[in-house]
Amino acid sequence: MMSIDCPALPSVSPWSAGTIRALTLDLDDTLWPVGPTLVRAERLLHDWLRAQAPATAAAFGVERMLALRQDVARRRPDLAHDLTELRRITLREALAACGEDVALADPAFDVFFAARQQVTWYEDVAEALERLGRRFVLFGLTNGNAELGATGLSAHLAGSVGARECGVAKPDARIFHAACARLGLAPAQVLHVGDDWALDVVGARRAGLHSAWVRRPDAAHRPGPADGRPDDEHAAGHLTVADLRVLAERLGA
Ligand SMILES: [Mg+2]
The missing domain is CATH 1.20.120.1600 (Four Helix Bundle (Hemerythrin (Met), subunit A))
Structure with a gap:
């Protein structure tokens, strides 16, 4: 695994799945290979x-x-x-x-x-979104220009915030807060799910959201913390999962 010089995760309050009301989802390389x-x-x-x-x-x-x-x-x-x-x-x-x-x-x-817009979802995504969607509000949060309708996500996601409309991109805290505002929830009630350590995980944590790092086996070469420590940080508000099916299991969905 490549390592990058990344800051320690900002601490957020411990959580249980019961305190999470919504998931914000990165799209590219989290739901499909872009x-x-x-x-x-x-x-x-x-x-x-x-x-x-x-x-x-x-x-x-x-x-x-x-x-x-x-x-x-x-x-x-x-x-x-x-x-x-x-x-x-x-x-x-x-x-x-x-x-x-x-x-x-x-x-x-x-x-x-x-x-x-013509993406092919990872094979775990459709079933996982069904399961997660029964328990949590699901919301898109992307730096890219994928559209919910054209990529088949409209049925699963309540909406989305993109960097283009927001005027800032992840990891800027303002785009995470814009998503929370649209959801009507506090950051501590939201878990952000994404594949990019710096943009998704560190960005979410700095904004006060909980985080799940989707580390698919075919993308294990992507930069992450050198010591892999986040696997141990569930209690501190972080999950590392191999795909969204595992995420659904870990969240009891
Ligand atoms: Mg991504």
Whole structure:
């Protein structure tokens, strides 16, 4: 396992499942693997550009488009929470650099965006959401731009808060508090569930929420604390689970 230099978990009050009223759920890489979806969406976008903006497609393969997007992100830290706008700006700059119609950036983005919603849930997710949803209010909390309706989550989640609408991204405490406000609950009544140690676990804890770190076997290479200590922190408000089925069991759902 890779390790990252991460702070000790801020302490929150001990909890039992009975004190938890709602779960906020990270989406990408918690409910579905986002990598294959993004690879496919980038490819479909490139195919669309080849037909509609051939000079741009020829000059900007997937790799070079990614490099440009990273450059845009460096120049526009004010948009770090808004992946949609970063992608639109990137497309406009690529089209402009190739002398093609920058207005094509919007329909081009739409092609990417539609494909980006076509996710395949991890196999444990559907049943686990059923079980968890009978006991807790479930709510989405994402830095990405997945949409509940298009990804099949509308039936399970009461709503969601995204970094784009909130104006800040995880691990900023304000996005966690925005979710709690929408739920009408105090942070101590909410357990946040996510795959990213720094964004989901440390972020949630700093905001006063409880936390569950979903550490799927196929993603065990992802950064986490060097000592793996959070497995022992149930009593202090933290769970580490291999998937959502285990989470449902641990929460008695
Ligand atoms: Mg995630």
